[in-house]
Amino acid sequence: xxxxxxxxxxxxxxxxxxxxxxxxxxxxxxxxxxxxxxxxxxxxxxxxxxxxxxxxxxxxxxxxxxxxxxxxxxxxxxxxx
Numbered sequence: 174x175x176x177x178x179x180x181x182x183x184x185x186x187x188x189x190x191x192x193x194x195x196x197x198x199x200x201x202x203x204x205x206x207x208x209x210x211x212x213x214x215x216x217x218x219x220x221x222x223x224x225x226x227x228x229x230x231x232x233x234x235x236x237x238x239x240x241x242x243x244x245x246x247x248x249x250x251x252x253x254x
Contacts, residue, residue: 179251181208181237184219184229191241195228201244204251 184201185192199208213219213227217229230238230247236248 177207178205179207179232179254181206182231182232183208183210183228184213184223185210186213186224187226189227192228195230195242198242198247199230202247202251204248206251209230215216 180232183192183195186194196210199206207222208230213223228242230237230242231250231253232254237253238246
């Protein structure tokens with residue numbers, strides 16, 4: 174498995190158009206990233222935390238961006254870490 178500089182978590186839920194767009198935006202991030210997609214509907218605690226906030230993108234348990242995710246902001250925020 175390749176080592177990436179940034180291993181992100183993308184919290185999503187089914188039938189979420191913003192979540193689908195977030196995944197498309199991550200393809201354009203010009204940094205060494207990979208991400209794991211986590212469906213919040215499979216975990217009660219995640220549902221409580223993120224239900225009205227998805228998609229939520231995190232890096233090392235810190236929110237990088239939520240709601241409308243765009244590759245420019247993701248890149249800028251990750252470069253601060």
